[in-house]
Amino acid sequence: MEYVALTVGFIVIMAGLWAIMTRKNIIRIIIGFSIFDTGLHIVMVALAYVKGRTAPILDNTVALDDAVNLIVDPVPQALVLTAIVIGLGVTALMLIFAMKLHREKKTLDIRSFKDLKW
Amino acid sequence: MISPIHIITIGLGGAFALGFVSKKAKALTTSLMLVAIALMGTISGSWLFELLSGGTETMVYTAGFKPPYSINLLMGLNEALLTTMINFVGLLGGIYLFGNLKKAGSHAVMVFLVFIMGLNVIVMTRDAFNLFVFMEVVSIATAGLILLTETGKSVQAGFKYMMATGIVAGIFLLGVIFAYYFSGSLNIDDLAAANITAIKGGAVAVMMILVALVLELKPFPANGWALDVYEASDPGVAALISAASATAFYYVLFKVISIGNADWYNIIAIAGMITFVGSNLFGVKQDKARRLLGYSSVGQLGLLMAILGLKPYLGDKLEFIAITILVSHYLAKAGLFWLAGIIEQENIKDWAILRRKPIFLVLFGTFVFALIGFPPFPSFYGKWELILALSSAGQYYAIAFILIGSFLEGIYLFRWLGYAIKLDYTKLPEIKIEWNKVIPVAIFGVLIYVIGAYTGTQMSGLDSLCYGPLLMIPFLYAIDSLKVPIKNTIAILGVATFAARVLPGLYETDMLRFIFTFIFLVGGILTLIAGYAYKGKREGFYPVALLMFVGLALIIRASNTLEFFYGWEIMTAGSYFLIIRGKKSMPHGLSYMLFSIAGAYALLAGFGLSFAETPSIEISSLSAITSNITIIFSLLAIGFMTKTASLGLHIWLPGAHAEAESDVSPMVSAILLKAGVFGLMILMIAMGHSPEATNIGYVLGWLGAITALVGNLAAAFQEDAKRLLAYSSISQLGYILFALAMMSHLGWMTAMVYSINHFLYKAILFLTIGAVVMRVGTHYMYKMGGLIKNMPMAFVAVMIGIIALSGVPPLSGFAGKWLFYNAVLDVQWYFQGAIVFFSGIIAFLYLFKLIYSVFLGQLKDNLRHVKDISIWFAIPIYTLILGIMIFSAKPEWVLQPLGDMVSQWYPNSALSWDGGLATGPYGYWNGTGVMITVGIMFMALLGWLLLVSRKAVKVKQFNIVYSAEAPQRPETTHVSYNMFAGYNKALGWLVAPKITEFWDTMTDWVHSVAHYGRQLYSGNGQVYVTYVVAYILAIYFTMIF
């Protein structure tokens, strides 16, 4: 199970990279970044998983006393939460840039923004 | 003590609280933000003070749990220092950006505050994931600040920046999470302890973390995005990125590198050196000011990376080196970016505008010299310790890389400085002064001197006298607005007092140093006297002149290589500014500086290697070297020969000396060149008589002989009087090198006599010709002529000068020739000797051309009414002539002490004195006798002629035959134009400018490499991302193979 998740995560990461490095439309590139992030998140969750266990929330199903043997690792889940939010912030900001770039040249083709070079 | 955690409280709380302040009260908002930063600064500052005064570092635990269960932050000495630096530059940067922030409103202000806070946290935190979070905070804040001044370019740069950092952050996160998986902790110290690099996966995880951090430091070539940011964002922001962010991220790498294994140090060292050399190489071609600063920043970070990577070899020196160089970069680069913002000129050629407010020029120069690592700035000590440590560890490649990189940086920085000093600024607009922008620059400008001085006191082996005399310089700057006579008097008094203090003592103890101090200081006084001839203020002349003389004095009194190098660099800086003052001197100043830097680095490397041999920096310890002798001494010799302008390293000299001002030429020719001679003598004394020494001597001998020949030939074909003298200097220094290289009693006698003579007559000639040039307003000899009628004083001076120079008896020049013969036969260097003799004869060609074309022949119409040279020049000139006369009449007065002196190192071989009669191994010579005989004979014959032709009638100029009409270029028919044409046909090929061509080719090569290389930065953000990924892969595959 976790192997699948890990593999999928890696594949999604590479897919994101592919999008980032080949798409010419800036919006698509930004989407590429989201995909890339998603891949990372999947990988993190995959690392958190412990065979045949449940979410780290203690209620009547998960007794406080032997929670240690019932739950999966809460840490990566917490990290994922943080990572997602950060990803959100980054994406929002990139979209702002995209808007401004479009305002400047009325195009979203990354190749047409080469005023700075050498 | 306030817990450092409250830096966050203040930073974030402040940011949130600003939301309440009315959107209208923008000034208030910004001021509050500054207050907040100031508070953060006080916290970190108080910690710095605490820890410096022996406090213990503290670990802050959050949520009341120890790591790894919860996040912790460390406030140690390094953290305290760096956070203080960050908050300080943050505060000043905030003041600098006050206007922009106010305009952008409270939200921008919040962003700024959070940016600084984030940097503080990433310095302090010890938790990998927390590091990731706040790195993201910082990079988002940075992206926001880039938008602060919104231009099309800044938006593009910002987007590229976000793309690059997006990838980097992702890789970092991936690394962290796997590191957690393999080690079971997120705490950096635990990660280091867990040593997960043992497992393959763990190694990859570590690699991802570290490579991400490296990428944050903009390694070449995956740094196009960074350059764009530096170029396009507001200078104030760029300053922060370069000073604050770079500092923080460097420290992050500094603390996280411990999770990697030993290989990582090498990888990072190599990455750093590649960056340092690469980006400085590409910078050479750059002419956009801020982008150039970007290249330089990236380069400096590369250097810092390399230093970190070299940790295993630097040992406990690491932190000193890293901090000194980091601080210099921090101050200088922030200052430069801020300057760029003040003067708002994109093209570096327009930086001449700085001269509208000279103080800005001073600041600019300060920062440039600090970047290159001149004394008294911290980076000087940093580089020194670095090279010493590396050579002790035998890291020769590292040394080579670092020195080459610094040299490349010197190329563009000094070209830039030259533009600022020389180019025309009248067409450029006024600088509009906004005090909130000027003050930060000024503060940093002062600070860099203060810290430099402080670092100096921390160095062992550098006594306070080394920067005591330097205090003269700021004083002279302070009074720079006064008229020449006052400043000149003060300067002379300064030099005189110094001379009066040192000379008598030296005369008793150390003849060699006495003689050179005499040449340097008394020569300095004499040449300064000529300065009275100048009208007006002559701004900026006296500080730099004194700078050079102080440097020379320091060289003399240096007891160890550090002091020597210190003085050497001071002297170089001063002479550079002196030389570049001339009207057309810009390119010559640059080439002088570049050769000097290269030479200085050769010296540095040499000293470093010798230190590695004998762990001591005492000059005396040079003689204790056992292995690598040839390399070390060759390096040192090359270093000194860049100053003595030996063949191959001479191309800077003619222009530099010829274009310099009339009284500067003698300073840099008659006096400055002797510094190189002094260095060579120190060196050879140290070399002693080892077989290697003899080999080096043999090579140097030939080099000197050929230099003498080529120099004289070239001089014979000059049309420009001062260039002629400059080439003559080259050849004279060739003689001296040759004589020194014999490394025998007579050889050194010859060398000393030549040094003294050259000082005397070259000073006379340059002063006189300079004075003449001031009167007639041209360097070209064929435009002069017949001046003997208007300037008898000058004529007599030149005649004495050339008789002495040519070595014709009875004047003192002959002493050198006579000793020279005995010496040559003594060491049996017949062929070299013959060449030198030949070149000595060739001297007659240019000497005749000089005196004939200037003073004899036809008087030109336009010069019919020129007056004789200024009395202020005449005084020193005739003082020197008096010197020559005494030396000629009583050579033994000088030669006998010299003999005793030289005997210390080279025992006297059969040169005995009987009154005025000197008897050498091969011949004899009675200076006094010859003088008297010739005198009597001359008088007798003159009397005879007076008797037989007493009726001779004086005729006017035109009472003689005339021929030839006036063609297109009148000078071509002038007899003294291309005077030795036949000779040129026969021997001209000897002086074809092969060497100049060689150096030109080198330059072109560097430029074209830079030109094609930098096209790597295509400007396409996507391509940059590809580079980043490729860089990661490159590191990975180098790591596994």
Add this chain to the structure above:
Amino acid sequence: MKNIFIIIIIAAFGVMLYPLFEDFSGNDELSELASFYAQKENVEKVNSANLVTAVVVTYRGLDTLGEVTILFLAAAIIAFSLRKHSVERDLRRNSEIFKTASKVLIPIIMMVGVYIFMNGHLSPGGGFQGGAVLASAVILMLLAFPNIPFNSKLFAYTESISGLVFVGLAAIGALIGSGYLDNAILPLGTFGELLSAGAIPVIYSFVGLKVGAELSNILNEFQSVQSDN
């Protein structure tokens, strides 16, 4: 052609990832660190039923602080960089059904959001999730009534206040508690009840409000500059 080069790069990237996969061998046990969080005595120190929340808000609260900061930054940057140019807009009218439906839905969604972050320490969910739900209500509102007077000032104040409360509580932890972000400054209460886990519910609620407000602001900014034609 260029793509082939990139394919090679991606492939190489895969090669680089492979060792991670190779050395990955699932987990059969909790790591020492995780089990520390799950042990009874430690759970009672924080007293939050939802361990993830415990980790997020307390153990790794500093991360959360940074996380909040990032949203805050994004909002601020968007605010100051978009404010400059808001274009003239003419929007089409929405259908009656849509409007009425949203009138009904918006309060419910909001309530759900509030519930989610109030119970962040007991059940799945928390400040960010709740805040996101709140924001979704706001976006619905913005879509339904584009010209509604959007009181961004109010949102700004909520944002600031909640931010200050978070930081304030954190600082108080450092001053009176056992460390920054210590949640035990408020009574821990009895395990599993609404008013338990000390400062966590408070913090999480304000985080929820903050996130809601920030996201709403961001959406409003975006929406205010885009026009339908």
Add this chain to the structure above:
Amino acid sequence: MDFDLKRLGFTLLGLLIVLNWGMLMSAIMRKVGARVARRYGIPWYQPWIDLVKNYALRSQITHGIMFYLGPVFRISGGVGLFLFMPMIIGSELWMNYSFQGDLVLLMYFQFFGMLGMALGAGEGGHPNSAIGISRGLSQFTVIEVPMTLAIISLAIQYDTLSLVDIVKAQQGGFQNWTVWTNPVATIAGMLALLGALSHSPFNLVKAPNEIPIGPPTEYHGAFLGVLRTNAAILHVVEAALFMNLFFGGATNWFEFILKTFLIYFWSVFVGVVFPRFRIEQSVAWFLKIPLVFGILAIILYM
């Protein structure tokens, strides 16, 4: 320095002898040249007549101090050379003032006259004199090369730079003369001599061109007289130098006269046989064959 009249007297006497012998010799040489050219030539006493005439001329002009001093420098050069040159070996008194300096002094003292001459003629302001001087200097520099090499070779051979010692070392039969003991150096020296006396083919420096070039064209009357006097002295002294260096010096005046005559004749002989060189030609020439001999001379003795 001990100043005794006796030595001064002998020296002056020697100077007188040398002067007259020099004039006679130049007369003979001009005669020889004329006969070779199928002309009758001058009477042997012509030089004396010229000299008297020149000194007697009354209309003289000068262009300035340096112009006036030029000839003085020139003749000082010649006389100085004579003073520092040992004439007759064995007699303490005919050694002149050679105890004040060695070969090096002699070699450098030659320039004394040239320099002053150059300056003097320069002030004349006529371009042609400057041209002449520049040519003279150019040629002179290269002449000195084989000369120096030869002298160095001798210095090595005799292990001294003192001319007196060199001559003394050659006494006792002509097999000891340098010409036998060190022929190569002798060849180099003798070739240099051709240039030093600047006869054809190396006489472009001096006047005898289509356009008169050089200092002599500027001077006249007493000045020219002084110059001619100097020329007479100088030729003999130059010859004497080579005699001392290569041909065993002279132990009495007869030997002196014979040897100097032959040495001088050698240059005239070459002169009448070969045509004139242009400057670049002569410069190049001296840096070919004579240079080779010079280097050879050193290699053989080092």
